[in-house]
Amino acid sequence: MRYDSLLDAIGGTPLVGLPHLSPGPDARLWAKLEDRNPTGSVKDRAALWMVLAAEKDGLLRPGCTILEPTSGNTGISLAMICSLRGYKVVCVMPENTSAERTQLLQMYGASIVYSPAAGGSNEAVRVAKQMAAANPGWVMLYQYGNEANARSHYESTGPEILADLPEITHFVAGLGTTGTLMGTGRYLREHVPAVQIVAAEPRYGELVYGLRNMDEGFVPELYDDAVLTSRFSVSAADALRRTRELVSREGIFAGISAGCVLHAGLALADRAQAAGERADIVVLIADGGWKYLSTGAYGGTLAEAEARLEGELWA
Amino acid sequence: MAIEVRIPTILRTFTGGAKSVEGSGDTLDALIADLDSRHAGLRDRLVDDSGLRRFVNVYLNDEDVRFLGGLTAQVKDGDTVTVLPAVAGGMR
Helix, strand or coil, X not given: CCCCCHHHHCCCCXXXXXXXXXXXXXXXXXXXXXXXXXXXXXXXXXXXXXXXXXXXXXXXXXXXXXXXECCCHHHHHHHHHHHHHCCEXXXXXXXXXXXXXXXXXXXXXXXXXXECCCCHHHHHHHHHXXXXXXXXXXXXXXXXXXXXXXXXXXXXXXXXXXXXXXXXXXXXXXXCCCHHHHHHHHHHHHHCCCCEEEEXXXXXXXXXXXXXXXXXXXXXXXXXXXXXXXXEEEEHHHHHHHHHHHHHHHCCCECHHHHHHHXXXXXXXXXXXXXXXXXXXXXXXXXXXXXXXXXXXXXXXXXXXXXXXXXXXXX | CCEEEECCHHHCCCCCCCCEEEECCCXXXXXXXXXXXXXXXXXXXXXXXXXXXXXXXXXXXXXXXXXXXXXXXXXXXXXXXXXXXXXXXXXX
């Protein structure tokens, strides 16, 4: 396969069957390997689409600064893309994210502003919005509300999946900005009316939820729950267990959000099997495990790994 | 009949600091009303005129109840209900 430059190599990722984890011959799981993107995550799609849309709308000038609340993958994608397109990047990130994220961002030339750990990504969004207001010359692409995020998946991820697996019955992905589920979900529902679009979201420790008033919560502007069929909450323990199973039983070294979606995917496969229904379930593997090695997720006992993740954002 | 309801930190003032409480009811609505009878004011933090409050997420056996009928979702003995605030999406 040949591309003129790295940005052209974004997307077009493999769909890989999981014969050892799939419960039976008629309940099959398939992993869409988004770590096979240039910076190693699904975010390359959203970041590229957002930058191109901003260029098309005349929002970006050479040397201008792009600001984004991001715990890593989006920042890393933006940093790489912007270094090639000639823009500066400032990322606002909770201070309790893994060390590799800081290293990767700085390597690609991005600057980082750390927001307090308590309050997690809510706080990073709040701080970024404040900084955007204080720096009117900066551009905040705002992944949580930018339609180009969801559109990247409508135009690339969804069509790829349908081309590879026209018999798809379920699509499972992590729920963060909601871009992947909204874009891919809308596309798949247009072409496979009975398809189930299922969200898997991490259930964090108390530090992340903190003492924030329940009225000050955050729902991404992209989120439209009409696109989803169901939404599962997955504990760190289950996500870790499944992430390790993905390595040990299928040889796939993925980030911890993959364990989250796999847990939901396995529950769906069991349900289908129990109901005597065929299932071809695509689970979206958002990134590889590299950035999570320092969290201890892949070594030691599960209990030790779980304890180390307490208070951390892990997906 | 016992249904475990896990309470987020911010609402534990209503439960005397308890992380989880027990209740009963055939539906989520009934369960919340039952809890409110012992933990006055709790219902008002979860529900408004249009149903579940916007920034409140409720999971029945780890599944978001908004896809199970919301307040009309059926609950039974042994179920676990988890209440969490809506937060921005993790490591994006």
